[in-house]
Amino acid sequence: MTFRVGVNVEDLERDLRDAVDGEVRFDAGTLGAYSTDGSNYRQVPLGVVVPRTPDAAAAAVRVCAGHRAPVLSRGGGTSLAGECTNTAVVLDWTKYCHAIEHVDVARRTCLVQPGVVLDVLNDHLAPTGLRFGPEPSTHPNCTIGGMLGNNSCGATAQTYGKTVDNIRRLEVVTYRGDRFWLGPTDSDEYPDLRWDAVMAAGGRRAEVYRELKDLADDYADRIREGFPHIPRRVSGYNLDSLLPEHGFHLAKAVVGSEGTCLTILRAELELAPAPKATSLVLLGYPDSAAAADAVPAILPYQPFKLEGVDQRLVDLEKTRGMHKRAMAELPDGGAWLFVSLPGEDDDDARAKAHAMAADLQRGDGSGGRAGAGGPSVHLVDDADHAAALWQVREGGLGATARPGGPAETRPDCWPGWEDSAVAPDRLGDYIRDLRGLLQRHGYQEVSLYGHFGQGCLHCRIPFDLVTAAGLETFRAFMHDAAELVVGYGGSLSGEHGDGQARGPLLETMFGPELVEAMRRFRRIWDPDGLMNPGKVVDARPLTADLRLGTEWAPADPQDLYFRYPDDDGSFQRAVLRCVGVGKCHAPDSQGRVMCPSYRATREEEHATRGRSRLLFEVLDGHADSTVSGGWRSTDVLEALDLCLACKGCRSDCPMHVDMATYKAEFLAHHYAGRLRPAAHYSMGWLPVWARLAALAPGAVNALAHTPGLDGVLKAAGGVDARRTLPRFARTRFTTWFRRLDRRGRLPRGDGSRGEVLLWPDTFTNHLGPWIGAAAVEVLEAAGFTVRIPDQELCCGLTWISTGQLGIAKKVLHRTAAALAPWTAAGTPVVGLEPSCTAVFRADAADLFPRDRDVERLRAQTKTLGELVLERAPDWDPPRLQRAAIVQMHCHQHAVLDEHADVELLRRAGVSAQVLDSGCCGLAGNFGFEAGHYDVSMRCAEDGLLPALRAASTDTVVVADGFSCRTQIDQSGELPGQGDGRRPVHVAQLLATALRHSGRPVEHTRGR
Template identity: 60%
Template sequence: MRSGGVSAAALERDLAARVDGEVRFDAGTRGAYSTDASNFRQVPIGVVVPRSVEAGAEAVAVCREHDAPVLSRGGGTSLAGESTNAAVMIDWSKYCTGLLSVDPDGRRCVVEPGVVLDHLNDLLSPHGLRFGPEPATHNHCTLGGMIGNNSCGSTAQRAGKVVDNIARLEVLLYDGTRMWVGETSDDEYVETVRAGGRRAQVYRQVRELRDHYLAEIRRCYPEVPRRVSGYNLDSLLPEKHFHVARALVGSESTLVTVLRAELELVPVVPAQSLVVLGYPDIAAAGDAVRRVLPHDPIALEGLDDRLIHFEREKHLYPEALALLPEGSAGWLLVQFGGQTTEEADRKARAMLDDLCSSPHPPVASFFDDPAREAELWEVREAGLGATTRVPGLPDTWPGFEDSAVSPDRLGDYLRDLRKLYGEFGFSEASLYGHFGQGCVHSRIPFDLVTASGVGSYREFLERAADLVASYGGSLSGEHGDGQQRGELLPKMFGADIVRAFGQFKAIFDPGNRMNPGKVVAPYPIDDKLRLGADWEPAETETFFRYPHDGGSFSRAVLRCVGVGRCRREGGGVMCPSYMVTREEEHSTRGRARLLFEMLAGHPDSPIRDGWRSTAVRDALDLCLACKGCKSDCPVNVDMATYKAEFLAHHYAGRIRPLAHYSMGWLPLAARLASLAPRTVNALATAPGLTDLVKLAGGVARARAIPPFASESLQAWYARRGPRGSGRRGEVVLWPDTFTNRFHPHIGQAAIEVLEDAGWRVVTPGGTVCCGLTWISTGQLATAQRVLRRTTRLLHPYLRAGTPIVGLEPSCTAVFRSDAEELFPRDPDVSRLRQQTLTFAELLYDRTPGWQPPSLGRPAMVQTHCHQHAVLGFNADTALMREMGMDPRVLDSGCCGLAGNFGFERGHYDVSQACGERVLFPALRDAPDGALVLADGFSCRTQIEQGEAGGRQAVHLAEVVAMARFGDVPAARPEQAVERPSSPRAASLAVLPGLGVAAAAAGGLAARAAGQRIRDH
């Protein structure tokens, strides 16, 4: 295979032989790296993930020998196409993440290019220092990417852009020249030139270029705080001390490879206050900026009414939105800092006093509570996600998303920009951004899939560039030029300076091998689009109906805009596999990219085998189907659903993995096993049988599968019958497989508590199931049949409006989400979604006057992923607090077991690593008197089988029952709960065999029918 004249096979061979790192030229990797957060797409030649800076330098050397273009990549969140190219990508983010040294007195540190900003600032916090610029992607952007882009963020109001915070850079030229560069005095320059060699040549040519264009640089560079477009030739001016490092900042990997960076740091601001100012419209808010700036805020952001409307439509941050001053359509968020809260407050009140004396004073709200301030900043940071995929509106795209003008002229610019939007039919686009520095963010509903739409996109960009230039502004105030703005730079700088850019590049990269086609001699703005007029994705009839994506799987996959929040190293639920493996293909974004490539919308896609793709299958294999992305992703990508859809098509008409039979058919296997549970549990411990049956069922050898209960919940209920007054009415307690067959004591506790609270509890008998295990293994036709049977059984209760209470979060989430995705037009399924409640929701929200029992205990709480993503946990925490408990909800993400995932062969190590990130250590350190609470069967099983200090978890229903009806032990209170038991090391290993038998008995006859897409 050749790519642009380069023999990819020979290049891959030499890289693998010489580079200490991961060399990936496979279809899956190339597909995952084919685009960033921009409108553009180029499939890379291959990807190198170096294990050290030296290995990265060696990769460049090998590429030079093959004349292969090179591109460095950090978090891959670029919005202008600068981190996508037909080149060898060097991804620094996995291994080259070191903080090499810190000089607290000099306020400097040296870092490697892959370190994530938040991680760096955490390491610097003991010194009371931080790196100043902080873009909204701070929890996953890398310092190398920030240097390449000249990043900013809201804190740039105080600290400046990245270029203002760089002391020195260690850089590598494509020709192999390696050097530290920085500020250069005249004496240092003379000494450098006298030493001779390539370094001397570079310095001499750069100095000559600066001197030749000195007048043009002074005249043509805009005097605005956020001039990010173009190369930083102004950093070479004499008054800026010929700062070569700063001249290279923002060069987007088109000049050099950055190996290390010496950063200038700023002190942490100990105390902050926030004022929110309300104005009649966003332009009036822009007008007010010039009056706010003299008060020296440390951040000054603007929001318009459209952004707030979009966030309300998406149900984002409702409590924070309620804090905004009412009666306004434009807001300024003004933050002040000080050594104390009193000092910060004093500055804020001085500004308010000044503004109140103006002819048209704003409406104002004042906050000095850090928690409230954080909530309001989340409203601002959600801008990109909130303005994407707004219900009922066309999709929006970057392209003109970060223009900047002088803050003194911001109001007039916003009026003219809004007028231009109106001419092109973009009136619904939001305007917000870093108003204190004149930077305006916006996503625009371009039509990028028809020839006329692409033509309009070009015409708008040219007109908008003219508008910015007329204001003496910058095309980019934050995100860089790349391909998106490179072609438009002459409008901003003029022909002479653009010519100087080309000469500057030629000094460092005469062969044009560094990220070619970006900034200098750029690809046209309507070329190499991610979509484009020729984009024709394959549309396939699907099982899920994607009602929120126009019924289209391809449009569902396009939800991913590349912002990369799924690449966080910790915090939240999304994305557990990435947090463990640090692989792009194991992030939600990487998987979405592969699914996009799979749909064959472009003839050069590296994924050529559609739904049968092994590359896509392998990327999805480590997806835990936790649904964390459904809630944590700014645009609600639902990779668990996409994985199930893919598996259904991938294995259509083919033999599936053994685990799909043993665990996909678990409900039937469990029903068979419950005929003789003691016998089955005894067989599980038989020497020699355990490993054999696990092997046959595709189960990880290290796993112990929980034993069956001696009596199911349904059998217990049938024997016992309903009790209590039932004065509040009737509820259905759903007997999910896990509660019914494994942990019926939880169901028994729930029934007793609900009856005590005044409800008459009904538990359906017979064969009932939500279909979860078939959904998670992609056996969707079977899942549809199961759900059809379930809705028929529940039909009388659904028509009567009877609440359906679920105890197992994953099964409850099927009723609240997946079922309607499969049957969006079924009225009973819609009723099922509306009437399904969690145990806590029924007690806390639907049982007025009920007094919960008192239990003054701390609790370590592991929230099930599906509850986090679909059901919500507010009622649970509220109920615990009302009981007098002190719940600590762990920020541990997915426990790692995730239903069948952690049991499957090949997943055990990743499963345990997920638990070891936060959950296991937290439980090992938990006080003996604390409750360990986990409503999910998977979570409880993972805790019991993992390195959790011997702790076991209980369900909230058990906790309420213990507090109401019994004594709670002082130490390890979970010991009061009775559980089915068998030897921990080898419990029910026969289960997989039963699963296979169940599949054979109940499913194989339906396999052919199971591949058809049934009625929806």
């Protein structure tokens, strides 16, 4: 029998499987993936339950109580104070329990299950003109259950208040299995919740009511005196909601209790009108303290949001290439206030913005501080620009967690004191004193930003969490910071809760009497103390259960293929990039590519975050790690199996985790000296097979498409039986080009813009030579002289994606050396296949970070759109008045300039709609591999295929990637496809414009 924390785990797992309608997981990989949240803490769970219904979750709690097993109810898993990690049975609501059960527009309420994501809810509510008000920066992926557990706020709390201010009722279950609704006890709207009705009904709920009433009576005066009257008090339990003047509202009392009292099964939320229009005003000040001083002067204008950003944060985002266009909008200053003003329409909002700006510039704009000057002002009228600027603010956590540069000089920064809050009119002075405290403890260059309109300050601090001296400094700073904020009448936490990071400091804020009241409050709900134990009240020590800590001794592999130049050459540091923000957990793409496998499966292990956690665990830095085997780990292999290597996380993750690279590295070591899957030999070696097929393409195509025989070939090559093997062209692009070049039949144009080297990647050369021909036509027309390499070369993509990195490095090094005469001369290299082009722009430099041939190749490789916009900005292609939808290749989104192609199409008169659909799901070899077909098609159904079904028959579908075009072709969803319509490359559409033919380039060209 296996025992943990006194629990017979095997019996617990068996009973959960018998009683719960859901997925019960006690495997090593799952435990590793759920072992930490977004905080500094790590605790391996007992197991994970994914309930299909709230009833199933209640059943799981009852089983756990029978075994005296702790329970942790988990939302989006992004918590920063350690409240979402515990040695407990974790309830994950996100996969199934996300229904919006009812919306009552007249009453302005909705009834939801805990796993619904905030943005999904508000998108659903949008037609009603209502919304759930609070909006944390994790709004694309945070759940309502998590917001209730944490009492979340966000920027819009300026208008709507905290989560606790937007709750009507909660259906809950206690650890001992009592299930009932909580809400206001003095409202005729909910007669069954009134005090007299509950007392008449009797039972456990009546006992809870009486015990809480006694608690409120005993501590009423102390609660009134000891709870700070500021907008952002999130620390401690909401004992103030028990006071008679606050209606003895028991639902509000348990909001923010971080799962330590009970489990929430359903929530009735209070909705509010969404603003009809907003305007954005940017105000520049010398520093963040001066910006904070100005807040009281701005509050009378009733801003919808009022956020502060400092120069340090902006510089960090600039260094990482984030939000470049938005940064240009910032006015002069060393810190900025982002002020959003609501209006009845755009004109009204704009008028309010102008009025406020004029008033501030006439006055001193400082809120009365002597000697301060007025702010610099910039009014943002364009909605897209405003949205981009808000991303600057929301990108704060990612930018400040990993400042960039060597760890010795710019160490990673961590949460701990990341959301303290004071009264808004005291924020400026608090910032000054906090800066002094940080410097006294040796923490330099800390960015201070946040919800300035409500006095809430965000920061991440370069704590040393791995040495004894560093932990002692960390502990001392936390105690001193608690004393400081309490001296300002503030709160330890203004948004992220207490958990284990600030739970031990609650007596500093509230005193021993009120902490004892909170302890009593918790015991009333959970006498056994097994709901998320060790958090908030009676929390475990600040430096216990650290994800790092003094005993953390991970392996850091040295025999690496990729060199990880941005991570000090360390795979360990690369894996630590993930800080748990969970942006990869968004249930739809919302303009992002990552993480298609998570959106298809809703599994933690299939998200970038879950895979990062497992790679962290496999480094074997903890004695209790459940994931073993190092590079040979089957748990990590299974988690990585559904990674599409789309590279979306490289750009979309705020920490720029590059899971495609980590997957390739892992596969290289996992299969070293071992037999690989068949797909690695068939598709991984595609360039070789394509060259052999070029000897007799007709015969190869006949064999590959003969009924019966094609199934044998697919089975032997590890290809899914439902896929159709691509056909090889009768004539390769390079053969066509050289043949016509020798005969002098290539169009030359005037050559005024110099030579370009057109890269004949394997897909274009062997499977789509007509695309190469179209590109030659376009480039010549734009004034370039086109050349191609004079020998057979390859970028190594297919070997990289299958983790055959030894071969990939040899192939890539040979190519960079062969192209050196061209790149040394400054000749641009034009790539047509985005995935191959991205190898030159990204993977090559990661494999050879100090190779000058590779560096020149990286710098001079361009897409067709990039080249024309940079080198021929005045070229005006013939007009082609067509509508097009564009499926952007993942690697183009992640590595290349995804806007260049669209701009080029616009110049040709094409009205291009870029699909907000994420990955097509094929992703090179992924969608062809046996066992991946279903996930591949679910990814395609995430947005691509529905968009194709809705497209009119005269709409052109543009897809530069071979994978994207193949997925579209094989789906059969393109309207009019039976009439020979196919998705086209941007080069084909531009060539069509040149010919004025009104149809794409002939597909037979080059065959």
